[in-house]
Amino acid sequence: xxxxxxxxxxxGFGLAMGFTLLYLSLVVLIPLSTLFWKSxxxxxxxxxxxxxxxxxxASYKLTFGASLVAAAINGAFGLVVAWVLVRYRFRGRRLMDxxxxxxxxxxxxxxxxxxxxxxxxxxxxxxxxxxxxxxxAFTPLGITLALTFIGLPFVVRTLQPVLESLDPASSSxxxxxx
Amino acid sequence: MSRKHVxxxxxxxxxxxxxxxxxxxxxNVSYDPTRELYQEFNAAFIRDWQAKTGKxxxxxxxxxxxxxxxxxxxxxxxxxxxxxxxxYDIDAIAASGLLARDWQKRLPSNSSPYTSTIVFLxxxxxxxxxxxxxxxxxxxVQVITPNPKTSGGARWNYLAAWAYARRQSGGSDxxxxxxxxxxFKNVPVLDSGARGSTTTxxxxxxxxxLLAWENEAFLSIQELGPDKVDIVVPSLSILAEPPVTIVDKxxxxxxxxxxxxAYLEYLYTPEGQEIAARHFYRPRLEAVAKxxxxxxxxxxxxxxxxxxGGWQKAQRTHFADGGIFDQxxxxx
Numbered sequence: 001x002x003x004x005x006x007x008x009x010x011x012g013f014g015l016a017m018g019f020t021l022l023y024l025s026l027v028v029l030i031p032l033s034t035l036f037w038k039s040x041x042x043x044x045x046x047x048x049x050x051x052x053x054x055x056x057x058a059s060y061k062l063t064f065g066a067s068l069v070a071a072a073i074n075g076a077f078g079l080v081v082a083w084v085l086v087r088y089r090f091r092g093r094r095l096m097d098x099x100x101x102x103x104x105x106x107x108x109x110x111x112x113x114x115x116x117x118x119x120x121x122x123x124x125x126x127x128x129x130x131x132x133x134x135x136x137a138f139t140p141l142g143i144t145l146a147l148t149f150i151g152l153p154f155v156v157r158t159l160q161p162v163l164e165s166l167d168p169a170s171s172s173x174x175x176x177x178x
Numbered sequence: 179m180s181r182k183h184v185x186x187x188x189x190x191x192x193x194x195x196x197x198x199x200x201x202x203x204x205x206n207v208s209y210d211p212t213r214e215l216y217q218e219f220n221a222a223f224i225r226d227w228q229a230k231t232g233k234x235x236x237x238x239x240x241x242x243x244x245x246x247x248x249x250x251x252x253x254x255x256x257x258x259x260x261x262x263x264x265x266y267d268i269d270a271i272a273a274s275g276l277l278a279r280d281w282q283k284r285l286p287s288n289s290s291p292y293t294s295t296i297v298f299l300x301x302x303x304x305x306x307x308x309x310x311x312x313x314x315x316x317x318x319v320q321v322i323t324p325n326p327k328t329s330g331g332a333r334w335n336y337l338a339a340w341a342y343a344r345r346q347s348g349g350s351d352x353x354x355x356x357x358x359x360x361x362f363k364n365v366p367v368l369d370s371g372a373r374g375s376t377t378t379x380x381x382x383x384x385x386x387x388l389l390a391w392e393n394e395a396f397l398s399i400q401e402l403g404p405d406k407v408d409i410v411v412p413s414l415s416i417l418a419e420p421p422v423t424i425v426d427k428x429x430x431x432x433x434x435x436x437x438x439x440a441y442l443e444y445l446y447t448p449e450g451q452e453i454a455a456r457h458f459y460r461p462r463l464e465a466v467a468k469x470x471x472x473x474x475x476x477x478x479x480x481x482x483x484x485x486x487g488g489w490q491k492a493q494r495t496h497f498a499d500g501g502i503f504d505q506x507x508x509x510x
Contacts, residue, residue, distance in 0.1 A: 058509035122383035137382065138367045 066140055070147035071155075078155030085156070086163040104153045115146050201234035202437055207257035209244040209330050209420065210371030211394040215457040216261070222453060223444050227437065235437050243371035244330030251276065251425065258429050258438045261422040263330020263372075265289075266489040268423055281423040290419035291445035292459035295477050296331075296338045298410040299379065299388040299395045306386045310412045311342040314387065315360035322385035323365055324375045326496075326503050330420070331372035333497060335389040338416040340496075341485045345414060359506040380407070391418070392474070396458035409475070417479040 039047055050056065085097050103111065119126040119136035129136050136142045206216060220237040227235050240247065240255070244263035251257045252274045262268055265282060272279045282289045300308050306319055314321050324332040336358060343349055343357035367384060369375040372394055379388040380398055387410075390398070395409050422442050429435040444450045451466040460474055461467045486492035496502045 053504075054508050055504075116382065120382035120384065135366075138378075138384070 062140060062143065066144045066147055067151075069144050070151050073144075073148050074151045074155040078152055079159060081152070082156045082159035082163055086160055100153050100156045102153075103150050108150070111149060112146065115142070115149065119145065201236050202434055203236045203238065204258045204434060204438055204441060205238045205240065205256060206259050206261055206441075207240045207247050207251055207255060208261040209247060209263040210241050210324075210373040211331070211376070211391055211397070212261065212420075213239065213241050213373070214397065215393075215454065215459065218457070219445070219450060219453045222449060223441055226444060226449070227440060233437075237441075241371075241373070243324060243328035243332075243374075245270075246328045246370060256428050256432070257425050258432065258434050259422060259424055259442055261420065263418070263420050264333060264489060265419070265421050266333075266493045267330060268421055269490065271425065276428070277423060277426045282421060284423060285442060286446060287462050288419055289421040289423055290462070291422060291442075291450065292420065292454040292461055294392045294418045294420065294459055295415045295479060296334050296389060296412075296418065297392050297395050297415065297475070297477070298412060299390045299398060299407050300410050301386065302406055302408060304408055304410065308387050308410055311339055311357075311414070312346075314339070314364065314389075315357060319364055319387065320366050320385040321361060321364045321387055321389065322367060322369075322375050322379045323389040324372050325368040325370055328370040329372055329375075331391050331394075331418075332368075332375075332389075333492075334391075334416055334418045336496065336503065337482065337486060337492060338412075338414070338480075339389075341416060341480050342412070342414050344485070355502060355506065358502075362507055392460075393458035411475045411477055414478045414480060416485075417481045419482075 039050075042050060081100065085093065085100075106114075116137050117123050119129070119142055121127065121130040121135070121137070123137070126136055134141070136145065206220070208216060216237075216239050220239070224235055224237065227233065240250075240257070242250075244267045248260070248262060248267035248270050251260060251271050260268060260271065265288070268277075268281060269279075271277055272281055278284070285291070298308060300306070306316075307313065308319065313319065323335045326332040326336050339358050339361055340354045343354040344351070346353070367375075367378050369378055372391055375388060376390065376394055376398060379385050380402060388395075398407055399409065422445065424435065424438045424442065429438045445454070446463070448463060448466060451461040451463040455461045455466055455470040455473070458473070461470060482489060482492060486495075494501065
């Protein structure tokens with residue numbers, strides 16, 4: 001400890017670390033521990049039964065399956081979006097860049113209602129899909145669409161700095177539009 | 179805002195909250211479709227209470243699936259009164275010690291100031307020809323109902339379907355189980371409360387038939403106009419008694435027992451009964467019931483006590499963890 005203290009550039013490491021631990025505990029650890037504490041009241045057998053019941057297992061499959069598909073979609077198309085935003089300078093780029101954060105900013109309940117309205121059999125996109133015999137709202141497809149919507153900013157915001165560091169030209173010469 | 183302003187505002191707020199003449203506030207935690215009923219009822223009660231006592235009272239409402247709402251009260255939502263969809267959910271609150279176990283004897287008519295039943299809401303002209311419970315299990319019929327694990331209305335739906343199957347010639351518990359299994363195979367979306375299901379059926383256009391509270395079905399027709407949906411009354415349904423009571427621990431802590439008691443009793447007065455009837459809840463008071471008799475269809479009603487031996491038993495058999503609903507509603 002004394003060694004690290006001596007090398008620390010920031011003053012008040014102890015205070016900052018103490019605050020960080022307290023803050024993380026209040027915001028993250030305490031709510032999480034309630035979860036464990038509550039489920040511990042079931043006892044090991046009850047807990048095992050609850051987490052392995054067929055309906056719960058079906059929910060794992062749906063959650064992980066849909067998330068994986070959504071992540072794959074975002075991985076591909078999010079990369080394109082990030083690439084365009086980093087590589088090129090064009091009108092409306094900043095607006096587009098801000099729009100990427102939109103799914104972050106929108107409360108999930110609001111996003112859910114908007115997406116269901118859109119994809120319900122009588123919605124703008126749901127009606128043509130229903131004619132093709134595709135049901136989107138309240139199906140695994142709908143869940144995947146919602147997860148794709150929510151996941152986009154995570155992919156783009158993670159890739160942007162990486163692409164920027166790969167591409168030193170973009171920061172020095174803005175007019176490299178082909 | 180300058181720092182001085184903030185200070186003054188804080189002082190004012192502190193003074194306002196400490197003032198003795200501040201209006202009492204009631205929280206009514208209710209089930210999903212009673213929003214409109216209690217909006218009108220609350221306004222009427224506030225006027226009545228002001229006239230009788232000269233005191234002001236404000237009333238907050240909270241709505242959601244009945245079992246979910248009961249859970250919230252047990253977990254600490256400070257409801258002065260609960261007005262839920264069925265007795266078991268209030269029993270569950272009583273079991274947590276928040277109110278007296280004999281709560282259902284405290285007000286007349288099993289503490290249910292109004293009753294209702296379960297009917298079908300179908301698309302205009304009834305294109306799928308749905309006339310009775312038996313039509314709900316036909317292939318290609320999509321049935322909308324909320325989730326019996328969270329919603330009171332959904333449990334009434336389920337039990338009415340069960341009672342119907344049980345009453346058919348050659349009916350047995352095994353046959354009834356097969357029947358509700360087939361019925362729930364036709365359910366594409368399980369919302370958590372009755373209003374959610376109404377939205378799915380009416381706004382989202384999903385499903386051929388909605389199993390609905392009678393009041394919710396009438397309200398949908400009133401809201402949408404009679405050219406969108408029709409009500410179908412099945413050959414048999416269940417007498418639903420949504421009960422009300424005071425949450426003792428909360429009113430004693432907040433000092434609101436008198437006003438909470440008056441609030442619930444006002445439901446039984448001619449004024450309260452009229453408001454209930456106008457919102458399509460069947461009134462208990464003879465005079466009001468007669469006046470609105472023509473508004474309600476005649477339905478062959480069974481009761482939970484006769485067919486299922488009361489709510490405690492019905493809940494244990496059908497809706498508790500590992501109960502019949504858990505057995506029949508499995509991933510396919």
